Amino acid sequence: MTSRFIAALAAVFLILPLGAAAQAWPEKPVRIVVPFPAGGPTDIFARLLAKRVSEAAGAKFYVENLPGAGGNVGAAAVAKAQPDGQSVVFVSASLAISPSLYKSLPYDPQKDLEPISLVGVVPMLLVVPQDGAKSVKELVAAAKRAPGKYTYASAGNGSATHLGSEAFKSQVGIDVVHVPYKGTAPALIDVLAGRHMFIFDYLGPVKSHVAAGKLRILAIAAEKRSEQLPQVPTFAEAGTPFTASTWNMILAPAGTPQSVIARFSRLLGEALQDPQVSKQLESLGIDPAADASPAFARKLLADETDRWAKVVRSSGARVD
Amino acid sequence: MLENIAYGFSVVFQPTSLLFAFLGVLIGTMAGVLPGIGAAASIALLLPITFGMDPAMAIIMIAGVYYGSLYGGSTTSILINVPGEAASVVTALDGYQMARKGRAGAALGMCAFASFIAGTAGVVALTFLAPPLSRVALSFGPAEYTVLLAVGLLLASVLGSGSHTKNLMMVVTGLYLGVVGIDPITGVQRLTFGTIHLLEGLDIVVLVMGFFGISQVLTMIDEGEGKGAILPVTTRLRELLPNRQEWRAAWAPLMRGSGLGFLLGLLPGGGAIMASFMAYAVEKKISRHPERFGTGAIEGVASAEAANNSATAGAMVPLLTLGVPFNVITGLMLAALMIHGIRPGPLLVTAHPEIFWGVIASMYVGNLMLLVLNLPLIGLFVQLLKVPHRVMWPLIVLITVVGSYSVNNNVWDVFVMMVAGIAGYLLRKAQFELAPLALALILGPQLETSFRQALVIFDGSFAPFVTRPLAGGMLAFVAAVLMGMTAWRVWRVRVSRSMASSGPPAQS
Numbered sequence: 001m002t003s004r005f006i007a008a009l010a011a012v013f014l015i016l017p018l019g020a021a022a023q024a025w026p027e028k029p030v031r032i033v034v035p036f037p038a039g040g041p042t043d044i045f046a047r048l049l050a051k052r053v054s055e056a057a058g059a060k061f062y063v064e065n066l067p068g069a070g071g072n073v074g075a076a077a078v079a080k081a082q083p084d085g086q087s088v089v090f091v092s093a094s095l096a097i098s099p100s101l102y103k104s105l106p107y108d109p110q111k112d113l114e115p116i117s118l119v120g121v122v123p124m125l126l127v128v129p130q131d132g133a134k135s136v137k138e139l140v141a142a143a144k145r146a147p148g149k150y151t152y153a154s155a156g157n158g159s160a161t162h163l164g165s166e167a168f169k170s171q172v173g174i175d176v177v178h179v180p181y182k183g184t185a186p187a188l189i190d191v192l193a194g195r196h197m198f199i200f201d202y203l204g205p206v207k208s209h210v211a212a213g214k215l216r217i218l219a220i221a222a223e224k225r226s227e228q229l230p231q232v233p234t235f236a237e238a239g240t241p242f243t244a245s246t247w248n249m250i251l252a253p254a255g256t257p258q259s260v261i262a263r264f265s266r267l268l269g270e271a272l273q274d275p276q277v278s279k280q281l282e283s284l285g286i287d288p289a290a291d292a293s294p295a296f297a298r299k300l301l302a303d304e305t306d307r308w309a310k311v312v313r314s315s316g317a318r319v320d
Numbered sequence: 321m322l323e324n325i326a327y328g329f330s331v332v333f334q335p336t337s338l339l340f341a342f343l344g345v346l347i348g349t350m351a352g353v354l355p356g357i358g359a360a361a362s363i364a365l366l367l368p369i370t371f372g373m374d375p376a377m378a379i380i381m382i383a384g385v386y387y388g389s390l391y392g393g394s395t396t397s398i399l400i401n402v403p404g405e406a407a408s409v410v411t412a413l414d415g416y417q418m419a420r421k422g423r424a425g426a427a428l429g430m431c432a433f434a435s436f437i438a439g440t441a442g443v444v445a446l447t448f449l450a451p452p453l454s455r456v457a458l459s460f461g462p463a464e465y466t467v468l469l470a471v472g473l474l475l476a477s478v479l480g481s482g483s484h485t486k487n488l489m490m491v492v493t494g495l496y497l498g499v500v501g502i503d504p505i506t507g508v509q510r511l512t513f514g515t516i517h518l519l520e521g522l523d524i525v526v527l528v529m530g531f532f533g534i535s536q537v538l539t540m541i542d543e544g545e546g547k548g549a550i551l552p553v554t555t556r557l558r559e560l561l562p563n564r565q566e567w568r569a570a571w572a573p574l575m576r577g578s579g580l581g582f583l584l585g586l587l588p589g590g591g592a593i594m595a596s597f598m599a600y601a602v603e604k605k606i607s608r609h610p611e612r613f614g615t616g617a618i619e620g621v622a623s624a625e626a627a628n629n630s631a632t633a634g635a636m637v638p639l640l641t642l643g644v645p646f647n648v649i650t651g652l653m654l655a656a657l658m659i660h661g662i663r664p665g666p667l668l669v670t671a672h673p674e675i676f677w678g679v680i681a682s683m684y685v686g687n688l689m690l691l692v693l694n695l696p697l698i699g700l701f702v703q704l705l706k707v708p709h710r711v712m713w714p715l716i717v718l719i720t721v722v723g724s725y726s727v728n729n730n731v732w733d734v735f736v737m738m739v740a741g742i743a744g745y746l747l748r749k750a751q752f753e754l755a756p757l758a759l760a761l762i763l764g765p766q767l768e769t770s771f772r773q774a775l776v777i778f779d780g781s782f783a784p785f786v787t788r789p790l791a792g793g794m795l796a797f798v799a800a801v802l803m804g805m806t807a808w809r810v811w812r813v814r815v816s817r818s819m820a821s822s823g824p825p826a827q828s
């Protein structure tokens with residue numbers, strides 16, 4: 001009798017700290033790992049969110065940059081971190097692309113990481129130089145007339161925009177040669193100078209050039225038009241239905257307590273609803289996620305991993 | 321035009337702007353002095369603080385950190401042969417030798433003046449020529465860039481003073497080290513040994529800290545405290561600044577370095593590191609006394625320092641006029657602006673003139689602040705030479721370790737630096753020079769990327785390298801210079817031979 005009583009007492013004591021920790025989260029500063037260099041678009045998004053969430057939660061959320069290997073160094077670091085809610089990783093679609101691109105990864109994105117929330121979706125845009133095609137149909141027709149003659153730029157081998165370009169190419173059946181650059185900045189320079197037929201990019205980098213008339217956006221690879229670009233048709237409206245976007249998601253190491261994940265997901269959802277935050281994001285070309293639940297994020301990650309796997313296979317892109 | 325600059329100055333000459341400019345240059349100088357910790361790491365740390373600030377103030381401060389770091393980087397290069405910044409490596413080549421001859425103050429002074437003159441000249445060019453210069457930046461495509469980098473690589477072996485063969489071996493080693501990572505065009509992994517840490521390649525800052533910083537520590541420990549370690553220290557002000565003879569020698573290299581540095585800053589992936597190496601190599605190549613370089617030639621110090629400072633002004637051109645950042649630091653500036661909802665681009669000058677002209681005006685003021693800040697500190701810095709070695713070297717190692725970690729927040733980089741340090745030490749013992757390796761490491765990957773991009777764009781044809789005006793023009797120019805120099809040397813040898821044969825009779 002006494003031993004059972006003691007066991008019950010012990011069980012109660014064992015449960016308490018866990019409960020207390022979950023309720024107290026976030027007590028200590030929470031590290032948001034951005035697996036890309038500081039100053040990039042993912043980094044900016046993360047910092048904006050970190051600031052807003054810090055204010056709302058009354059605790060410190062700070063960004064730490066762990067760049068390398070297309071986002072895998074940082075993701076691997078968090079996958080191996082303690083699942084105590086103190087470290088999360090802020091990824092882009094590269095998390096879904098990496099498993100098919102790299103022969104071996106030191107972690108499994110779907111098993112070793114637990115999605116918390118999708119935070120944003122960034123649709124791709126088909127961008128041409130000033131003197132380029134006037135419409136998607138014109139571009140496709142010109143490319144079909146001279147297969148292999150034209151080139152397109154991308155921000156790097158295996159990047160989401162490279163694979164998006166390849167997906168578009170195979171969908172409409174054109175042959176345009178890929179010229180990879182290290183990042184979007186040098187790629188844009190050569191597109192501005194008219195050296196390429198097109199580039200798939202996001203609104204952020206090209207916005208000011210479009211406003212100045214140096215670049216034109218032919219279509220947006222989304223379901224519906226963007227409020228930031230009301231006169232840009234969707235690919236479906238332009239005659240060649242096509243959607244492609246990158247997205248940003250926050251994940252924690254697998255095994256992180258569900259209460260922490262739920263709380264973080266709620267905080268993020270609130271931050272994304274904040275009109276000031278959503279205005280800032282939209283001006284960067286990011287659509288704040290409508291559904292910030294862990295379940296939605298998990299499903300999206302699985303779907304996107306499959307989708308990009310198909311694109312990688314058919315395009316032959318690899319980081320061998 | 322003038323009313324724009326006046327407007328810019330009105331933005332800058334407010335107490336808060338001046339304060340932030342000062343803070344920026346101060347932090348930048350300190351970041352520059354500390355080996356390994358550089359402007360990029362400091363700015364990344366300052367980014368959250370800039371959220372709540374007025375965007376013009378934020379950029380003024382960040383720009384201050386940027387060019388401030390290049391002032392500070394040369395201090396440790398000259399005094400203890402440990403570069404504070406990767407861009408200050410070449411300053412050490414001659415600066416340290418000057419310090420060994422008791423001219424540390426003069427070297428430091430020349431750095432301050434060269435940086436100021438070049439920085440100001442760069443900002444003047446930025447002020448008046450920004451729009452046309454942005455067109456220059458656009459006209460450099462892969463073909464042109466390939467030619468430029470290939471020429472630069474030719475100069476790499478010039479950087480070393482010793483055996484030509486050994487220099488070439490170092491150049492090749494540098495190229496090999498640059499190969500590590502993912503092939504930029506096809507995505508194939510090269511020399512990565514299956515670890516994700518090598519996928520991005522070896523970081524140049526980390527390698528430089530190892531090859532030049534840690535190896536110097538090891539060399540000094542090897543040589544012992546007594547030998548060659550104590551440098552003569554003077555405290556008279558006149559001795560602390562460059563004398564007239566030094567100014568005469570350094571003047572032209574300074575101007576040339578400014579020009580070359582600014583142009584290299586305009587180009588993608590260029591920037592202060594490449595500028596300082598190339599300016600030094602060019603000066604050595606065209607000098608009448610190339611053997612002076614590496615033994616304490618002030619021309620080397622002046623040209624390298626001028627180049628790296630004017631390159632920062634050059635790097636601001638694509639950022640401010642095109643909204644495209646060409647290196648890590650301008651990328652961070654872009655981020656700081658974007659967080660405030662400002663997207664620089666061709667319309668920045670009309671949409672946000674206070675930022676455009678405010679930043680430019682702040683660069684004038686910042687350069688002046690740095691000069692005023694650094695000159696009196698020369699006397700203080702020179703006293704640092706008196707620090708006992710058993711205190712100084714461990715401290716340097718500590719700072720370098722922290723610095724190399726701060727580049728990517730990755731412990732792996734620290735290991736790479738250590739290995740590079742040991743390798744550098746061994747190479748030095750075997751009389752190999754490391755500067756050609758460094759330049760090859762900087763230029764190699766970019767040369768390969770541009771070359772292959774050009775070949776893809778032009779469908780495998782080599783003709784565009786010669787037929788495109790800018791590329792072909794550069795090739796023709798370099799070919800003419802090389803042929804001219806060879807002809808000059810051949811002629812001189814003939815002249816001296818004919819004089820010797822008709823000269824005084826041989827001694828019997």
